[in-house]
Amino acid sequence: MKGSGAAGVATVGAAGIEVxxxxxxxxxSAVLPLVPYLDTLRGVFIAVALAGIGVAIYARIDDWKxxxx
Numbered sequence: 001m002k003g004s005g006a007a008g009v010a011t012v013g014a015a016g017i018e019v020x021x022x023x024x025x026x027x028x029s030a031v032l033p034l035v036p037y038l039d040t041l042r043g044v045f046i047a048v049a050l051a052g053i054g055v056a057i058y059a060r061i062d063d064w065k066x067x068x069x
Contacts, residue, residue: 034041
């Protein structure tokens with residue numbers, strides 16, 4: 001009985017992997033036209049992340065100046 005839980009998890013995991021493979025196969029055709037723009041997209045995502053960090057730092061400094069934190 002102890003092994004039945006592990007067998008169930010393995011079965012569900014195997015099914016999940018098969019579904020993930022199907023999804024990746026389908027999305028690969030959608031992603032291929034974007035390959036030339038990957039460097040640009042990487043730069044955009046880094047810029048957005050840095051802007052978010054900047055806003056968070058500004059909010060912390062503003063709160064600190066107002067004595068709220």
